[in-house]
Amino acid sequence: MELRINGLKKYYRTGKEKEVKAVDGVSLEIGKGELVSVNGPSGCGKTTLLLISGGLMNPDHGEVFLGEKNLYRISPDVRDRERVTKVGFVFQQFYLVPYINILENVLIPTIGLNSYSASVEQRARDLIDHFNLSDRIDHKPGELSTGERQRVALARALINRPSVLFADEPTGNLDDYNAEVVLKYISEFAADGGAVLLVTHDKRISRQAHRSVRMKDGRFVGDDTNPVK
Amino acid sequence: MSLINKPGKRISIWMIIKNELVYKKFGFITGVLSLVIATSGFVGAMILLRGDTLATEQLFMEKERELRAEMLQLEDDYRIIMRNMGYNVLILNETQSISELEKEGYASTYLDYEDVWKIAESGMTTLNHLLPVLQEKIYWPEKGMEILLSGIRGQVPVYSKPAHLTDDDQYRSPIMERVPEGKADLGSEVAVPLNLRPGDIFTIRGEEFEVNRVYSRRGTRDDLSVWIPLDKAQSILNRPGKINGILALECVCSTEELGQVAREVKEVLPHAQVFEFSSLIAARADVRQRAAKLHEEILQAEMAHQMELRREKERLASVLIILLITGASVWIFVLILNNVRERKHEIGILRAIGFSRLKVLQIFLGKSALMGVVAGIIGCMTGALAGVLWSGTGLSFSGQGSLVTPPVIITGLILAPLLALTAGLLPSVLAANQDPADIIGER
Numbered sequence: 001m002e003l004r005i006n007g008l009k010k011y012y013r014t015g016k017e018k019e020v021k022a023v024d025g026v027s028l029e030i031g032k033g034e035l036v037s038v039n040g041p042s043g044c045g046k047t048t049l050l051l052i053s054g055g056l057m058n059p060d061h062g063e064v065f066l067g068e069k070n071l072y073r074i075s076p077d078v079r080d081r082e083r084v085t086k087v088g089f090v091f092q093q094f095y096l097v098p099y100i101n102i103l104e105n106v107l108i109p110t111i112g113l114n115s116y117s118a119s120v121e122q123r124a125r126d127l128i129d130h131f132n133l134s135d136r137i138d139h140k141p142g143e144l145s146t147g148e149r150q151r152v153a154l155a156r157a158l159i160n161r162p163s164v165l166f167a168d169e170p171t172g173n174l175d176d177y178n179a180e181v182v183l184k185y186i187s188e189f190a191a192d193g194g195a196v197l198l199v200t201h202d203k204r205i206s207r208q209a210h211r212s213v214r215m216k217d218g219r220f221v222g223d224d225t226n227p228v229k
Numbered sequence: 230m231s232l233i234n235k236p237g238k239r240i241s242i243w244m245i246i247k248n249e250l251v252y253k254k255f256g257f258i259t260g261v262l263s264l265v266i267a268t269s270g271f272v273g274a275m276i277l278l279r280g281d282t283l284a285t286e287q288l289f290m291e292k293e294r295e296l297r298a299e300m301l302q303l304e305d306d307y308r309i310i311m312r313n314m315g316y317n318v319l320i321l322n323e324t325q326s327i328s329e330l331e332k333e334g335y336a337s338t339y340l341d342y343e344d345v346w347k348i349a350e351s352g353m354t355t356l357n358h359l360l361p362v363l364q365e366k367i368y369w370p371e372k373g374m375e376i377l378l379s380g381i382r383g384q385v386p387v388y389s390k391p392a393h394l395t396d397d398d399q400y401r402s403p404i405m406e407r408v409p410e411g412k413a414d415l416g417s418e419v420a421v422p423l424n425l426r427p428g429d430i431f432t433i434r435g436e437e438f439e440v441n442r443v444y445s446r447r448g449t450r451d452d453l454s455v456w457i458p459l460d461k462a463q464s465i466l467n468r469p470g471k472i473n474g475i476l477a478l479e480c481v482c483s484t485e486e487l488g489q490v491a492r493e494v495k496e497v498l499p500h501a502q503v504f505e506f507s508s509l510i511a512a513r514a515d516v517r518q519r520a521a522k523l524h525e526e527i528l529q530a531e532m533a534h535q536m537e538l539r540r541e542k543e544r545l546a547s548v549l550i551i552l553l554i555t556g557a558s559v560w561i562f563v564l565i566l567n568n569v570r571e572r573k574h575e576i577g578i579l580r581a582i583g584f585s586r587l588k589v590l591q592i593f594l595g596k597s598a599l600m601g602v603v604a605g606i607i608g609c610m611t612g613a614l615a616g617v618l619w620s621g622t623g624l625s626f627s628g629q630g631s632l633v634t635p636p637v638i639i640t641g642l643i644l645a646p647l648l649a650l651t652a653g654l655l656p657s658v659l660a661a662n663q664d665p666a667d668i669i670g671e672r
Contacts, residue, residue, distance in 0.1 A: 047669075056581055057666035077585065084583020091669060095578035099252030100245070107240045112583030116240055156582070168669075 001065070002163050002195035003030040003053060008062035010048050010218075022048040023059070024218035030164070030197060035190040037206045038199045040215035046199035047168055049215070053197055054166045055083045066164065084112045088157030090186075092169035094149045096141035096156075102128060103137050106155045113160060120159070127155040131185065147178030154185055165189055167198040171205065183208050242588060246595045253568070257596075260564045261604045264645045267550075267557035268608025272641040273616040274546040276632050280620025281542060283631065285535045292531065296524045303520055316404060316476035318356065319504040320348070320494055327504065334377065334450050335364040336473040342459075344498050345475050349385045351497045355490045357393060358404050358478040359385040363462045363471060369455075371432050376419055377454040378433070380462020380472075383407030404478065408456050412441035418452040433457070434465050479505060554648060561600070561652035565593060569660040576660050577668030586661040593660050597653030601646030609641040 010023040022045040030036050038046050051057040053064055055071040064071045066086055071079055096105050106124040110116040128137055131151040141149055150170060157165060167186060171179035179202075187208055190196045198209065206212035206224070214222035250257045321330070322338035330336055345361040363380040384405070386398040395401055408414055413433075415425060420443040425431060429440045438457060446452055463469050479490050491503035569576070576589055613633045620632065 051666045051669065054581070056669065057664075080580075080583055080585055083581070089578075089581050091578070093574070095574055095581075095669075097245070097575055097578075099248045104240055104244070104248075108245075108579070109582045111240060111242060111245070112579070112585065112588065160583075 001029045001031050002034075002067060003028070003197065004063075004065040005029070005049075005053055006063045006065075008049065008052055008064070009060045010045075010052060010057070011060055021045075021218040023052065026062075026215075026218070026220055028053075028197075028213065028220075030195040032163075032193045032195060033190055034211065035187060035196040035198065035209045036211045036213065037209035038197065038213045038215050038220075039201055039203060039206055041201055044215045045218040046201075046215055048218075050166050050168050050197060050199050054087055054089060055079050080112070084109060085160060086163050088160070088162035088165045090150070090153050090157050090165065090167040090170045092172035094141070094146075094153045094173075096149055096152055098141050101138050101140055102133060102144070102152050105141065105152055106159055109156060109160050115160070124155070124159055127158060128152075131155050145178075146173050147175070147181065150174060150178065150182050151185070154182065158189065162194070164195045164197065167196065169200050169202075170198065171200070171202060179205075242591050242595060245592055246599060249572075249592075250596065250599065253571075256564050256568060257600060260561055260600045260649070261607070263557040263560040264601060264604030264649055265608040265611065267553040267648060268605055268641050268645045269612030269615065270553040271550050271644060272609050272612025272637055273619070274550055275637045275640075276613060276616025277620045278539070278543060278546060279634065279637075280616065280632050281539055284620070285539065288535070289528070289532065292528055296528060299524065300521060316358065316360065316478055317505065318477040318479045318490060320344075320475040320477065320498070320501050321473070321504060323500050323502040325502065330504075333366065335366060339468065339471040339473050340475065340498070340501060342470050342472050344501065345385050345472070347497050348475065348477075348494065349387050351493075352389050353387070353490075353493050353497070354389045355493060356477045356479060357387050357390050358400065358476075359387055360405055360476040361385060361459065361472045362474050362476055363459060363466060363468060364454075364473060365462075365466050367434075367466070369433060371434075372423055374419075374422075375453075377416075377450055378462055378465065379454050379456045380459040380466070381405065381408060381456055382459040405476075408441060408458050410458055411437075411439060412457075413438035414441050414456040415443050416452040416454040417444060417446040419455055436461055436465055554644075558648055558652040561597065561649050562656060565597060565653040565656035566659070568596070569593065569656045569663075572660075573663065573668055576663050577665045580663070580665035581669060589663075590657050590661040593657035594650060594653060597649040597657065598646050601649030604649070605642040605645030608645055609638050612641060613638065 005026060005028040008023050008026045009021075012020040012022055014020055024045075026045075026049060028036070038049060040046055048057065052059045055064065055066065058072060063073075066082055069082055071082065074082070097108060100108070103121075103124055106128060107116065107121065110120055125134075125137070128134055131154065133148060133151055133155070136144060136148060141152065144152065150173070154170075165186065170182055170186065174182060183205060186196055186198065190210075196209075198205065200206075210225065212224045213220050214224075320340070321336050322340055325336045325338040342361060345359055348356065349359055360381060365378055366375060367378050368374075369376050384400045384403045384407075386394050386400070393400055393402070413431075419425070420440070423431075425440050425443065427440045427442055431438055431440070433455070436457075438461075444451065457465075459472070463471060488505075490505065494501055494503045579589060579592075580586075617632050
């Protein structure tokens with residue numbers, strides 16, 4: 001399994017004695033080549049689940065295994081390194097760095113890993129080319145359309161050859177065409193052996209997933225396996 | 230063409246810092262400007278203070294030079310005045326009774342004529358204008374009157390005082406002129422009653438003399454004196470090779486040195502005693518000392534005034550520098566803090582994709598340090614230029630050159646980055662410690 005989640009719990013205390021159960025005893029496994037979507041209404045705990053699974057937020061209870069490593073049993077520095085080598089993130093807001101160009105944005109994770117090389121740069125160029133952004137390589141994010149920005153974010157997520165891709169509402173800001181394109185690339189990643197955890201409230205996306213989990217009030221309330229996939 | 234597409238260039242923390250600075254020019258420029266003001270204020274103030282010190286030193290050197298010149302002039306004036314006032318030292322045989330000297334007006338004991346040469350050649354510097362004399366009150370049988378017969382020769386050259394001598398060892402300005410051979414100088418009480426004038430011939434105990442000059446009335450025993458060459462006087466008085474006194478001018482200028490002449494003469498002539506007209510010497514020395522003291526007091530007062538002014542300027546400079554540094558620090562703090570807030574999502578995603586806290590810290594501290602380095606260089610140049618232009622006008626060229634010292638420039642170059650790093654540290658730490666989950670999850 002590329003990602004294994006056991007009994008995750010995350011509760012927020014928002015006021016006196018008021019507790020919000022963002023994630024409440026969730027377990028999940030995602031293997032190589034598997035695309036799993038978690039859908040549900042806003043505020044059901046999807047993003048919290050994704051942040052915990054991606055090693056960005058400590059759970060109150062439960063375990064997250066990335067490959068063989070239990071993410072919350074290792075030091076934050078090691079966890080940072082595990083994250084940058086094995087995980088890619090795509091967010092609804094893209095979060096591109098506005099003052100550097102597309103190629104530099106795609107390459108920016110290599111700073112965290114100190115892994116820049118000519119071959120890595122070539123891979124960045126290949127990804128940019130693959131995502132039909134070659135003519136935009138010197139452009140700044142502000143000069144791109146939203147669909148192009150999300151493709152740049154996807155290329156950035158894939159530059160370090162992660163084994164798991166976490167996508168948080170990746171099509172939330174996109175029109176249908178661009179949403180299809182982005183989903184196509186995410187599916188390609190899974191088809192190439194990557195594991196994908198995709199959270200969304202868009203039921204259409206679920207149809208692209210091998211497995212679709214419904215979430216409500218921090219719990220999984222339904223689990224559909226797509227036989228087509 | 231971006232840097233990344235050029236061969237050998239790679240993406241780095243430095244590239245992120247540089248691109249962000251270009252992207253957010255206003256923040257960078259105002260940050261640098263505030264540090265430039267602080268740094269140039271510091272460097273300028275240091276140079277102004279140094280310029281002030283150099284100007285004060287220059288002023289004092291000029292004043293000291295003036296004082297020294299005035300004192301030399303004063304000393305020369307006193308030398309001339311003292312010479313004009315006549316001899317103030319009389320060297321006698323040690324057995325001579327002073328009361329008898331006062332009573333008779335001349336000494337009754339004798340020294341050898343050679344004694345005066347012993348003093349002249351001894352190297353003493355406290356005596357000058359040595360005049361050997363043989364004086365005795367005698368009855369002048371040819372004229373039927375008592376006179377004070379004074380045998381003198383020219384002043385004996387004191388070789389330690391070559392400035393007063395001509396090439397042939399004669400005094401340029403002797404206190405008493407020598408009496409030419411075969412001639413005599415007469416006091417008024419001798420010449421007038423006898424109706425003797427220059428050129429007249431007369432005899433004393435059979436020795437013939439021609440009147441050389443007649444002195445006007447002085448109101449002293451000199452009016453009863455007849456000055457003739459020393460060898461003639463020794464012959465008339467039957468004192469061959471003898472003198473009964475050596476007149477001299479003591480040129481010491483301090484009352485503390487009174488008595489020193491006596492000691493020095495005693496070392497050369499153990500059988501002699503020295504009679505000093507001390508009150509006269511003391512009065513002269515006292516006047517001179519008062520003048521010197523007055524000059525010294527004026528100089529000290531000026532120095533104290535200058536020091537007080539300098540302290541005042543130092544206080545003002547300290548306040549100014551503290552204000553500038555505080556202002557710049559607050560501004561840098563606000564700038565970096567604002568920058569951290571503006572770049573919250575960027576920090577969040579950088580942390581999410583693997584940037585460690587240290588790398589985020591490097592981005593913000595690197596930016597602060599870069600502002601500091603740029604501001605340090607510009608601030609040192611502008612501060613030095615302003616300081617030199619402002620304070621260098623009253624200084625000599627070499628003085629202007631020494632206004633800008635390496636320690637001030639080095640301190641200025643260190644101050645700006647240090648200030649920027651210190652002020653930027655807390656916001657940078659806040660940035661590094663931001664939880665990426667909080668930022669990404671806040672949507």
